[in-house]
Amino acid sequence: MVNNITGYIRALLKETFVGSDVFNLLNLSVPVLIGVFIFLNPFPHTTAIKEICFYLSVFIVLALVACRKVELLFKTPLLLPFGLFVFWSFLSIFFALDKGNSANDFYTHLLKYIIFYYILINFFNSRQRLAWLSWIFIISAVIFSIGGFVYYYFILDNVLTKRFMWDVIQAPTNTIVVVLLFAAILSLHFLLTDKNLYHKMISLGFLFPLFATTVLTQTRSVFVAMVPAAIVLLIRNKKALIISIVVILLVFFTMPVGKRFEDVSLRKSSSRIQMNFISLEIIKDYPIIGTGFDAQPYGNILDLKMYNKRIPDAFKARHIPNDPHNLLLGLTARLGIVGLVLFLYILFVFCRMCWRVTKYGKDNFIRGWGLCVFSLMVMFFVSGFFETHCGHMTEVIFCIIFAMVTILWRLDTEEALISEGR
Numbered sequence: 001m002v003n004n005i006t007g008y009i010r011a012l013l014k015e016t017f018v019g020s021d022v023f024n025l026l027n028l029s030v031p032v033l034i035g036v037f038i039f040l041n042p043f044p045h046t047t048a049i050k051e052i053c054f055y056l057s058v059f060i061v062l063a064l065v066a067c068r069k070v071e072l073l074f075k076t077p078l079l080l081p082f083g084l085f086v087f088w089s090f091l092s093i094f095f096a097l098d099k100g101n102s103a104n105d106f107y108t109h110l111l112k113y114i115i116f117y118y119i120l121i122n123f124f125n126s127r128q129r130l131a132w133l134s135w136i137f138i139i140s141a142v143i144f145s146i147g148g149f150v151y152y153y154f155i156l157d158n159v160l161t162k163r164f165m166w167d168v169i170q171a172p173t174n175t176i177v178v179v180l181l182f183a184a185i186l187s188l189h190f191l192l193t194d195k196n197l198y199h200k201m202i203s204l205g206f207l208f209p210l211f212a213t214t215v216l217t218q219t220r221s222v223f224v225a226m227v228p229a230a231i232v233l234l235i236r237n238k239k240a241l242i243i244s245i246v247v248i249l250l251v252f253f254t255m256p257v258g259k260r261f262e263d264v265s266l267r268k269s270s271s272r273i274q275m276n277f278i279s280l281e282i283i284k285d286y287p288i289i290g291t292g293f294d295a296q297p298y299g300n301i302l303d304l305k306m307y308n309k310r311i312p313d314a315f316k317a318r319h320i321p322n323d324p325h326n327l328l329l330g331l332t333a334r335l336g337i338v339g340l341v342l343f344l345y346i347l348f349v350f351c352r353m354c355w356r357v358t359k360y361g362k363d364n365f366i367r368g369w370g371l372c373v374f375s376l377m378v379m380f381f382v383s384g385f386f387e388t389h390c391g392h393m394t395e396v397i398f399c400i401i402f403a404m405v406t407i408l409w410r411l412d413t414e415e416a417l418i419s420e421g422r
Contacts, residue, residue: 023069026060031123031132033057034116038133039140041396042179054116061119072122076406077353081346082114088342089293092335096292097302106293109390113399120403121410127365130407134186137400141183142206145213164216174386175393177217181226181379182397184210185233189372192237193364215251221386223252225379233375272325272386277311278304279329283336290336327384350377350405357408362415366408373404 037053040046064070089110096102124133148165152158166173184207191203214222226248234241282291282302291302304320324330332340354377358370380389380398389398 023064023067026064027070027123030057030060030064030119031129033060034119034123035132035136038136038396038400041137041393042140042144042176054112057119058115061122070122072118073125073410074118076121077349077409078346078402078406081342081349082117085339085342085346086110086114088339089335092289092293092339095289096294098292098294102292102294109392109395110293113395116396117399117403117406120400121406124403125407125410127411130369130404130411133400133404134190138183138186138190138206138210141179142209145180145209149209149213149216160216163218164213166217173217174219174221175389175391177214177219177222178380178383178387178389178394178397180210180214180217181222181229182376184214185229185372185375185379188233189368189375192234192240193368221383222379223248224386225382228382229375229379232378233371235371274308274311274315274320275324276326276329277315278307278320279324279326279333281307281310282333283329286333286336288336288338290332290334290339293334323388325386325388327381327387327389330388330390347377347381350402353405353409357405357412361408361412366412366415369404369408373401373408376401376404 033053034057037050037057040050040053061070061072065072089106093099093102093106120133124130152165153160163173165176187203187207187210191200191207194200194203227245230241230244230248234244308316308320324333328340328343331343335343351374354370354374356370357366358374359367361367361370380394380401383389387394389395
């Protein structure tokens with residue numbers, strides 16, 4: 001990893017100052033700015049810096065395109081499903097319950113990340129840059145996890161049984177843990193695939209704080225997602241898979257996170273079960289177009305007390321949550337059945353791309369990364385059965401997953417054409 005970073009710095013300096021011009025410098029600045037944007041993703045109070053990096057990179061890309069110094073790739077298998085989903089989301093604004101908020105969130109929670117996706121696939125479009133992208137995220141999450149651990153348990157003097165960063169971070173713990181597990185999966189991938197022993201030790205060293213803080217969050221949704229994600233990532237390494245399952249089971253039976261599952265068996269009083277019933281009632285009232293593209297799922301507009309009266313008495317509770325805590329139900333309530341179908345179409349194309357690069361990839365690098373990316377999506381999607389994932393932090397992760405599979409698809413396609421002599 002250290003060699004990768006130093007090699008990247010040397011390459012930047014060489015490309016910038018040896019036989020280069022201002023356009024090469026601008027071209028190289030885009031991945032740097034986006035790298036800073038990704039690095040700061042989990043950290044609170046960095047919104048201004050992230051916005052500057054993002055919009056400056058967009059401006060530079062537009063300048064490069066206008067000067068014909070870069071040619072952007074748009075045609076990918078995800079172009080059509082993304083386009084249809086964006087069109088339907090835009091159309092829903094005109095029928096939204098809160099048109100102003102839906103229009104704002106359509107840009108800030110959808111269009112902005114489509115732009116982010118296309119910058120990623122065009123400026124991290126090589127094997128080396130795909131690795132850089134991953135290491136940026138890993139190092140960011142490791143610093144956050146170690147810094148957060150010291151701050152929360154030593155400076156604030158909280159006991160280890162208290163959920164990690166439960167009451168001091170801007171984002172919910174259920175969002176933070178997705179960042180931590182995302183980085184942990186990437187670290188485990190590098191641990192298993194890197195041939196260099198020194199690099200393996202670094203990956204293993206990074207994996208410990210990431211996994212430890214993931215467990216300390218005591219988040220049930222991501223804990224459930226660990227098992228299928230591990231199965232996908234380690235399906236070709238039976239020994240590592242057995243070890244991982246044993247570790248997960250030991251954590252489950254010995255740590256406080258296991259006890260938290262005692263509270264959510266499918267009890268009738270569970271607020272999440274109640275919210276699912278309320279979500280279904282809302283979908284019945286707005287089945288086609290939904291309530292509008294709003295990142296605050298219907299909590300600020302709809303009379304949830306009215307919907308609470310319509311659900312069976314056995315599932316009613318005093319506290320009515322304003323979040324469906326379910327990615328698919330929340331999406332269907334906001335964009336209707338049509339929006340759900342288009343979203344599933346995106347996931348179908350993603351899975352088909354993953355299958356292609358994993359099954360028919362030209363070499364172990366492509367095939368191994370295909371499994372890793374599919375594992376990341378499994379983790380994200382399974383945890384999405386218990387969370388809406390509507391925040392900026394998780395939306396960055398979602399886009400990175402789609403970008404990674406597109407980069408792999410493009411690399412495999414280009415190398416296949418080269419091998420065929422085209």
